[in-house]
Amino acid sequence: xGRSVSCLRYFQERTFIDVSDYEDSYQWKDLLNDLRAxxxxxxxxxxxxxxWEDRExxxxxxxxxxxxxxSEFGGLACISIRPKELTDIYGNETGTGFGxxxxxxxWGGLKEIIAGIAGKLYIKTGAxxxxxxxxxxxxxxxxxxxxxxxxNQMGVTWEV
Numbered sequence: 001x002g003r004s005v006s007c008l009r010y011f012q013e014r015t016f017i018d019v020s021d022y023e024d025s026y027q028w029k030d031l032l033n034d035l036r037a038x039x040x041x042x043x044x045x046x047x048x049x050x051x052w053e054d055r056e057x058x059x060x061x062x063x064x065x066x067x068x069x070x071s072e073f074g075g076l077a078c079i080s081i082r083p084k085e086l087t088d089i090y091g092n093e094t095g096t097g098f099g100x101x102x103x104x105x106x107w108g109g110l111k112e113i114i115a116g117i118a119g120k121l122y123i124k125t126g127a128x129x130x131x132x133x134x135x136x137x138x139x140x141x142x143x144x145x146x147x148x149x150x151x152n153q154m155g156v157t158w159e160v
Contacts, residue, residue: 004124004133005073006056007080012100013107015114015138016122020075031118032060032070035079038113039068043106065099068110076122076133079114081107111138 007014022028040046045063052058053069057080061068068081083099115121121138128134 004127004131005076005078006054006071007078008053008057008059008067008069008082011080011082012103013110014078014080014124015111016124016135017077017079017114017118018075018120018122019072019077019118022075028072032058034117035070035114036061038117039110042109042113063102065102077118081110 005016019028019031022031036048039061040048043063045065046061046068047063049059049062049067056071056073057069058071059067059069062084064084066081066083068079070077070079072078081103083097083103085097085099111121122135123138124133125136126134
């Protein structure tokens, strides 16, 4: 069975971007620096961090309510966000407190920033048992109807 790009555990929102044409680590660092600068400018409470969850998810921004991470596999990157508090007052895992509300209010603006820097955004709509994922282009409301494509663990992409 194959695998696909990782995202934060307990993520509330995520989006995918194509990084298959990135030729070196400088382009990756530029992407991270641009994301940090633009998101930090629009949401001043977000501060730069450099922390890893497991071996794949690089948490690069956080505030007191949420964490934003990026990970890459096979030319596809996932930018995911999760609330910091994952339990309610009774100890139930919810992730719907202040952090969840903040993410719900800001996700549209975050997606606009990410699209402005990285280009097209994608939503994962499903996966095959061999690890190939099916994605649809995530369009902002003014952009019209989305297109679908498949992406496998070898980094091969084709339109559906």
